[in-house]
Amino acid sequence: MQSDELKSIAAREREAEAARTACINVCAAASCQALQSDELRKALTQAAAEQGYGPEACTVRQVGCLGLCGAGPLVSVEPSGILYQRVQPSDAAEIVAALEGPPVARLQLDSGMPFFTRQHRIVLENSGRIDPDRMEDYIARDGYSALSTVLHEMQPADVIAEVAKSGLRGRGGAGYPAGLKWETVAKAAGSPKILVCNADEGDPGAFMDRSVLESDPHRVLEGMIIAAYAVGASEGYIYVRAEYPLAVARLKTALRHAERHGLLGGDICGSHFTFRISIRLGAGAFVCGEETALIASIQGLRGTPRPRPPYPAQAGLWGHPTLINNVETYANIAPIIRKGGAWFSQLGTGRSKGTKVFALAGSIQNTGLIEVPMGMRLRDIVFDIGGGIPGGRRFKAVQTGGPSGGCIPGEFLDTPVDYETLTSLGSIMGSGGMIVMDETSSMVDVARYFMEFCMTESCGKCIPCRAGTVQMHELLGRFCDRRATPADLQMLETLCDLVRNTSLCGLGQSAPNPVMSTLRYFRPEYEAALVSEMVGAGGAA
Amino acid sequence: MSVCTFDVDGKTITATAGQTIFDAAWDSGIHIPRLCHLGGLSDVGACRLCLVEIEGQRKLQPSCLTLVTEDMVVRTNTPQLREYRKLIVELLFAERNHVCSVCVLNGACELQSAAADLGVDHIRLSPQYPHLSVDLSHERFGLDHNRCILCTRCVRVCDEVEGAHTWDVSGRGADCLVVSDMGEPWGLSDTCTGCGKCVQVCPTGALFLKGKTVAEMQKDRSFLKYIVSARERKNGTQ
Numbered sequence: 103m104q105s106d107e108l109k110s111i112a113a114r115e116r117e118a119e120a121a122r123t124a125c126i127n128v129c130a131a132a133s134c135q136a137l138q139s140d141e142l143r144k145a146l147t148q149a150a151a152e153q154g155y156g157p158e159a160c161t162v163r164q165v166g167c168l169g170l171c172g173a174g175p176l177v178s179v180e181p182s183g184i185l186y187q188r189v190q191p192s193d194a195a196e197i198v199a200a201l202e203g204p205p206v207a208r209l210q211l212d213s214g215m216p217f218f219t220r221q222h223r224i225v226l227e228n229s230g231r232i233d234p235d236r237m238e239d240y241i242a243r244d245g246y247s248a249l250s251t252v253l254h255e256m257q258p259a260d261v262i263a264e265v266a267k268s269g270l271r272g273r274g275g276a277g278y279p280a281g282l283k284w285e286t287v288a289k290a291a292g293s294p295k296i297l298v299c300n301a302d303e304g305d306p307g308a309f310m311d312r313s314v315l316e317s318d319p320h321r322v323l324e325g326m327i328i329a330a331y332a333v334g335a336s337e338g339y340i341y342v343r344a345e346y347p348l349a350v351a352r353l354k355t356a357l358r359h360a361e362r363h364g365l366l367g368g369d370i371c372g373s374h375f376t377f378r379i380s381i382r383l384g385a386g387a388f389v390c391g392e393e394t395a396l397i398a399s400i401q402g403l404r405g406t407p408r409p410r411p412p413y414p415a416q417a418g419l420w421g422h423p424t425l426i427n428n429v430e431t432y433a434n435i436a437p438i439i440r441k442g443g444a445w446f447s448q449l450g451t452g453r454s455k456g457t458k459v460f461a462l463a464g465s466i467q468n469t470g471l472i473e474v475p476m477g478m479r480l481r482d483i484v485f486d487i488g489g490g491i492p493g494g495r496r497f498k499a500v501q502t503g504g505p506s507g508g509c510i511p512g513e514f515l516d517t518p519v520d521y522e523t524l525t526s527l528g529s530i531m532g533s534g535g536m537i538v539m540d541e542t543s544s545m546v547d548v549a550r551y552f553m554e555f556c557m558t559e560s561c562g563k564c565i566p567c568r569a570g571t572v573q574m575h576e577l578l579g580r581f582c583d584r585r586a587t588p589a590d591l592q593m594l595e596t597l598c599d600l601v602r603n604t605s606l607c608g609l610g611q612s613a614p615n616p617v618m619s620t621l622r623y624f625r626p627e628y629e630a631a632l633v634s635e636m637v638g639a640g641g642a643a
Numbered sequence: 644m645s646v647c648t649f650d651v652d653g654k655t656i657t658a659t660a661g662q663t664i665f666d667a668a669w670d671s672g673i674h675i676p677r678l679c680h681l682g683g684l685s686d687v688g689a690c691r692l693c694l695v696e697i698e699g700q701r702k703l704q705p706s707c708l709t710l711v712t713e714d715m716v717v718r719t720n721t722p723q724l725r726e727y728r729k730l731i732v733e734l735l736f737a738e739r740n741h742v743c744s745v746c747v748l749n750g751a752c753e754l755q756s757a758a759a760d761l762g763v764d765h766i767r768l769s770p771q772y773p774h775l776s777v778d779l780s781h782e783r784f785g786l787d788h789n790r791c792i793l794c795t796r797c798v799r800v801c802d803e804v805e806g807a808h809t810w811d812v813s814g815r816g817a818d819c820l821v822v823s824d825m826g827e828p829w830g831l832s833d834t835c836t837g838c839g840k841c842v843q844v845c846p847t848g849a850l851f852l853k854g855k856t857v858a859e860m861q862k863d864r865s866f867l868k869y870i871v872s873a874r875e876r877k878n879g880t881q
Contacts, residue, residue: 558816561815563689564818
């Protein structure tokens with residue numbers, strides 16, 4: 103597809119949009135779909151037809167995530183921008199009848215609430231605004247224009263320089279500078295080079311990547327194709343968990359459409375660049391999100407990590423130089439190319455640029471998916487965007503970074519959210535899970551929950567992680583049952599130190615984080631669970 | 644052959660280019676503890692006993708996989724490392740049912756001698772006592788999962804030296820088990836050649852010769868050196 107074809111598709115789509123009276127968007131991401139948003143869409147389509155709206159006058163379509171998952175199924179009406187929450191199929195006629203009049207007040211969701219107004223959407227700019235199964239929708243919103251620019255006007259080195267200038271860091275958790283990684287792969291000797299998109303999102307309570315793939319799959323593909331051109335890769339893989347069937351289905355559709363239109367395959371966009379993408383399904387092991395384990399899994403081996411170096415950038419998939427980035431990292435690429443690295447680097451803090459998508463969950467009013475500029479205060483995220491804690495209970499802690507992260511207590515609510523600050527607080531940015539806890543949560547329980555997760559997800563290769571997590575889990579159990587001794591507390595800390603410093607991969611090295619951060623900020627809760635040495639010794643035997 | 648010199652525990656030693664810290668140190672009489680490494684097999688860096696401190700590096704590195712570089716300063720035996728190693732050995736003892744007094748390899752076991760060398764005289768952790776099976780279906784050998792430390796030497800020797808790949812690991816975390824073929828009894832394995840290499844490389848009494856009683860077994864690994872060096876010279880491998 104040439105750039106003039108892209109433009110004509112975009113123009114045609116915009117014309118059709120201008121000719122419409124209204125467009126009813128029904129969220130069709132996993133969480134709303136679980137609430138029968140499919141039935142709702144059918145009911146709305148039928149109601150529109152019954153009330154005399156032809157398909158040209160009023161389109162009812164599926165869109166990606168509208169963000170406020172806790173209030174689903176969600177419906178938005180364009181061009182008025184009215185949002186409806188908890189819509190049932192029985193409400194369909196009423197909503198259609200209100201298209202050209204005042205909105206249905208009992209269902210209306212205030213689109214001026216901070217949850218919507220305080221976000222800054224780059225990765226999610228199309229989420230909830232386009233039909234993920236229609237490539238034309240994506241093209242109408244400048245989709246694939248960055249790719250066309252890159253292939254016809256930029257050298258690979260220019261693309262890398264632009265990404266480096268943006269200051270974009272890996273969104274999978276470790277925060278390695280994307281430009282630097284791309285440059286390493288571009289310079290690495292060996293061919294072919296391979297590109298991998300890590301969509302093996304596995305942190306409990308995290309659903310950022312799933313939502314991006316379900317809402318705007320072409321954005322990820324475009325980012326991958328641009329990255330492939332920049333590093334000189336000819337083959338790409340998307341490693342996505344099999345537990346995300348909807349994301350996989352939408353990705354497959356997107357791949358098929360992109361291939362059919364010459365955006366993937368040979369001579370992309372009329373250039374001489376060739377790139378193909380295949381999907382690989384993960385079989386449910388958390389550790390396969392670790393890059394070396396992911397590589398092993400794609401190669402058909404047991405998904406266990408191996409020591410680095412060599413890093414995948416030098417020797418990855420089948421020994422070839424491999425670029426591995428996360429879904430969200432790739433999703434940032436097209437806007438960076440379109441608007442420039444300088445634009446992106448204006449957002450955020452000193453060393454953390456751009457925005458970050460978070461999955462807000464736990465004891466919070468507004469559960470859902472948000473995207474905020476780096477450096478926003480935790481307080482603003484929890485109380486402004488998140489709407490605070492329900493039921494008049496008090497805030498206790500926010501857990502970031504999933505099983506590799508930590509709990510941040512109330513006294514640090516005013517710290518800005520970026521890679522360095524979260525690390526200094528004993529947590530990590532991670533992939534973007536954010537679980538809010540209120541005063542009723544026991545931090546020892548939280549630590550044990552995450553330790554149980556790490557214990558069952560340990561691959562079993564190295565001893566500290568395989569056997570250390572078992573022992574830590576058992577010790578935490580004693581604290582939960584209030585039969586721990588001071589010696590148990592000491593051993594727990596000793597094991598945390600061992601597992602952190604001697605485990606082979608990131609999973610093991612970060613497994614003690616939830617324990618260490620709760621010990622750091624909520625130590626009295628552990629101490630309250632202690633019994634005297636004599637009683638405890640008898641109980642533990 | 645290019646040579647480089649580096650510092651191990653305050654001693655300047657030489658190594659040939661491409662040698663690992665572990666091998667170079669071992670050649671100079673500095674014996675770093677290990678359980679998964681075995682000369683002649685590929686390295687996996689799984690047991691974490693051979694971790695060393697390298698000046699200028701934030702993280703501990705497995706010496707079996709880290710190549711020597713000129714002027715590198717390595718410490719292999721700090722109090723911190725000894726404490727880590729001791730606890731790792733304790734973790735192994737607590738993980739499965741290692742009862743030396745009833746084991747065929749008592750007195751010749753690598754786990755036992757590692758524990759003795761590191762001064763492990765009791766286990767501070769709670770023993771898990773898992774219920775694990777013993778596979779005696781093979782005519783000449785036995786596999787006792789209770790004594791397995793999942794070092795994967797058997798997996799590697801079978802794959803890399805014998806070329807049969809009868810063994811592999813199944814399961815995850817604490818549920819990991821070494822399995823033959825697709826998990827059928829060893830005696831029914833179609834791929835096992837009965838060569839016994841796995842039995843000889845096993846550091847503990849997990850893989851053993853039938854007919855031996857307590858403390859009667861010795862493991863002989865000399866074959867590995869002959870096969871591997873003959874392969875390097877490309878002779879005698881037909």
